[in-house]
Structure formats: structure tokens, C-alpha cells
Amino acid sequence: MVKFHYLRDIMIRRCTEHGYFRGGGCLQCKLPGRYVLDDSKEEKLGRFVSGTLRHFPASAGVEMDKCGWVNLDTFCEVMKKRYNWMRKEYLYALVESDEKGRYEICDSRIRARYGHSVDIDLDYPESTFPYLYYGASPEEVDVLLENGIFPIKQRYVHLSTSYEKAAEVALIHTESPVIIQIEAVRAQEDGISLRLATDYIVLAEKIPPEYLFVVEN
């Protein structure tokens, strides 16, 4: 019998029916499932996976292809050298329980879906959203409307598929975000590629100013 106060601190667990989840109970059937990984290991794992797959694959000692993929077994071996508790299952647990869809595993390979600073070409399908959104701070909005949106530290500009998501992202950096709407269809007709990375995130090389409008709220 597992006591409830014990469950509260556990980060990743697995339901036999619904897979990996975070917190004390399965998101679908509410059952406690099987313990997989605690908070502190999850944090170490998450930091290493994010850093390696988004920013420094070479210095971590893994080879990345041009679409951002890394061999899962090689990656796990590299991690085992750093963390002796490491197991391959933890990578599946991290990826599958991530509500933001930060990573994916496919054909024994793993990659980050977005957030890269390393130079890669992601091969996602074109977005079909008529409009996309970007949250800016009041200080930067005029500069963006004049020059367009360019990536600064990252490889791609990250756009949101809804006004609400853009506001949510921007609130991390600014108290009163200004939401810019992007005329996605017109941009695509003019040859600008807008790639769907997750249900909420679209990546672009840059968005020129003629497709940008401030949403009045």
C-alpha cells in the first residue's frame, strides 16, 4: 500500500493502459500507476536532454543529423557516463509525459521538436493555420513591425497557433504583452515556409513586416 503523501513528490509514473504521466495520478483513469522517475532525476535528465538536443550535441559527444535527430542508444550511453542511474526507459518517460511536446522519439532516434540554437533544418509539414500569433513586449513591438520578426539566439522564430498561446508564452518575459497577428496564408503564398512543430508552435526562418499586424484587445 503506497501512501498518498509519498505519491505527491513523484514526478513521472506509468499507467499500463495510458502510458507515462506526471504527478500522482494518471490524467485519464486517475490510478497511481507504477513509479518511474523522481523529481530531481527528471530535472537532471530534462536539462541534459534539452541542452544536448537543442544547443550543444557536439560537446555532449553525440552526432546529430541535419533534421536534429540523434541515435537513441548512443544518446543513452552518453547519459549513462554522466548519470549512472540512467536507463533508456527514462527517455521514453520524459518524452511521452511532456505536455508541451518538446521532444519526439521515432525509429530509435530522438530529437527536440523546437527551441534549437544549433543549425538544423526541421522537416515538418506546412502549417494550415490562416493566422499565427507572436507576443511581444511593449518596448519591442515597434521594432518588430518595422523590421519583421527574426530569430535572435534561436535557429527559428517561434510562432503560436492561437492568440491565447502567444499571450501565455509572452507573459514569461513581459507583464503586458502586445500580440502580433501574422497573415500566414499570404506569407506562404509569397514563399515563406511556416512549419508546424507541435499543435501550438509554428517555426519560421523570419517573418517580414508586411505580414504583421497588432491585435487590438
Ligand SMILES: [Zn+2]
Ligand atoms: Zn490510466
